[in-house]
Amino acid sequence: MILFLAVATGFLGLAWLALAMDVHWLQVTGTQSRRPAIALRFLGAAALAASLVLCFIADHVSMAPLVWVMAIAGGALLVAFTMAWKPRLLRPLIPRIRARD
């Protein structure tokens, strides 16, 4: 369960980092509207850090970084494929950011 959360937050973090780039922002929102890039980067980095912490909670200290690095790799592939084929699926991530922004 903790590992699942670690993988999920890893994915979230990468998705936010991607949204902070104008190409991907356009893909997801369909508009060139001004994006909260700094907030998105901050959120993304925070989520990645949270993911690493969760990995350390779940596993032996020698195992956790490996799991984290691979979770990031898998998450990045998933973000890239979602952006390519179903970018709209990432939309729910945006209002949440606005709310916190």
Added chain:
Amino acid sequence: MFPSFRLSMTWLHTWFGLVMGFVLMVAFFFGALSVFDREIDRWAVPETRFEPQPMPSYDKLLAPIFAGMKPREEELRLAEQRVGGPLPAQKPVMNWGAYTTHRDPVLLMFAEFGITNNPNDPDDHVHGWFQIDPRSGKIIPDDRLNIGRDFFYPMHYSLHLEWMELGYWIVGFAALVMLAALVSGIVMHRRIFRELFTFRPNKQAGRSTLDLHNLTGVVALPFHFVFALSGLVIFAGIYFPIEETIFKPHAEAQGMADARARGLAFKPAGVPAGLASVDAMVEEARRRWAQRGMPGEVGMLTVNHIGDRNSYVSIYRAGSDRVTLVGQGVHFEGPTGRVIFEDPPPSAVQGVNDFLTGLHLQHFRHWLLRWFYVLGGLAGCACIATGFIFFVEKRKRQHAALGTGGARWVDAMAVTTVTGMLIATLAILVANRLLPVELAHRGEWEKGAFWGAWILACAHACWRTAPVRQAKLAPAWAEHCWAIAGLGIAAVLLNWITTGDHLVATISRGYWPVAGMDLFLLAAAALAVVAARKLRRHGSEAGAAAVEGTDGDPVVPQAARVAS
């Protein structure tokens, strides 16, 4: 030689990547399969489809089985050649041991027997081994090929080229090239972070292939780098055999000093003696591990100098809870059961070595990380396959205009190594379920099916890539995809027919080694169908458009993904 550093890196990446890519593809793919080698074995040897077992009692179960162990026939024949005549009737047993992991239902037992009449080598010996069902002590017939552990796994690191250890050298060189390709690839790429998540399947084939190549290369870069490096570290003893060459006297002196420091007898005393209770020693070893804060199960147990006063028992811990591969061995005096020596914590250098080895060999119990390793390996395959396709896409029109066949032959080799390898892999599984159980040398036939299928796939690939000469898409890709789909489904059905273990049964029983195999095969078959259909659509579009040379489509990378 080159006007800029980047161009020289591009040349290196392109040509070394192409030539060694064929080897790397094999190493990555069979490496990914080896992550689940034990599970593949369960699928391939239905008699062993039961839950993993702990190390059984030595005193009650293992001791009588060890006593009845015999040397392997094929080893005896080789020993006769070494000796140059008949072997003595008495082949004294020197040592024996048993090995298991948290994924092994069966227990591997092995022994060494002395050959006393070899004039050239007083330490000449032969081996015996078999697997038992640790619940009953029944010996598992050893005429079965453990496809995962004994075929796919050696394929990963030696390509089954045993002669002069050639395969190890080729794979090692490929790993070195891999490291160079990663570095040169980063130099070529330039927009690593800006295009980290970039994949544009609807752009023209060359662009989308390159996107996928960059994506799978960059996101799994730490994996690719660390695995190529740790693979080299594991076999450093083969690549730099300094212990056998310039440092041989030092290495021998070190070995003797180590043995003395540990108090473990190097040679038997020649005085017969009994063996104390090994079960009690196991208890003591477990107590000591728990004291060190790492309680665990026994992974390996060996008895050395059997029946001698100098005999000793070594008990190693199964390293299933951490990455580092260390055994925390505890060594006992055989006749008394007194602890002689306990392995100290490793030095810093040894610790790094153990960590890299453990990271690569993954004895740990962590299913998510195992699957991530498969993902990393398959990402590597996709990266290499898209590299091939990009190479061909970039050149085929130019080669067609010039009338040269370079792109076509590269495409034929790419088809052979990407989809052809999958066909061969599925062929050995199908053969495993089709061949009669009582067939003599059944394992050899299974291997024959693998190599035969690969050769056929290669021949087909050479034949059906001819259209590349007209800058068209090779029909070989789609046809291979259909073959993969057919074989994948056939393997699952044959498993059901021959063993009765269909998916509903294995899933409801929660027997994941076999259920996972079947699901993976079906997923591969489904992906192959999708790829074949897309390739066909693209093929007809491209056929119509070939005259104008406007074939642009997202399909080729799809095939590459499937292929991995």
